Amino acid sequence: MKKTVLACLLGGTFVLAACGAPSTPTQAQVQHDARCAAGILGGAALGGVVGNRFGGGSGKTLATAAGAGLGMYAGQSVCN
Secondary structure (H helix, E strand, C coil), rough: HHHHHHHHHHHHHHHHHHHCCCCCCCHHHHHHHHHHHHHHHHHHHHHHHHCCCCCHHHHHHHHHHHHHHHHHHHHHHCCC
């Protein structure tokens, strides 16, 4: 489980880094980035919970990680 959480956090970090930030962000850009981050993290959490309902043993870990990854992707796609 710890490996899964670590993988999700590292993946989320890379996805959030892809959002980018201007050198002098406007208030609208800051709000957009906050919504983007919330969508990505919320998607990862929800996807991880759903993925955790499937499989057993190492398959459960893989399903949880895959669910979290797909959730992050869905959160990112809604953001843009």
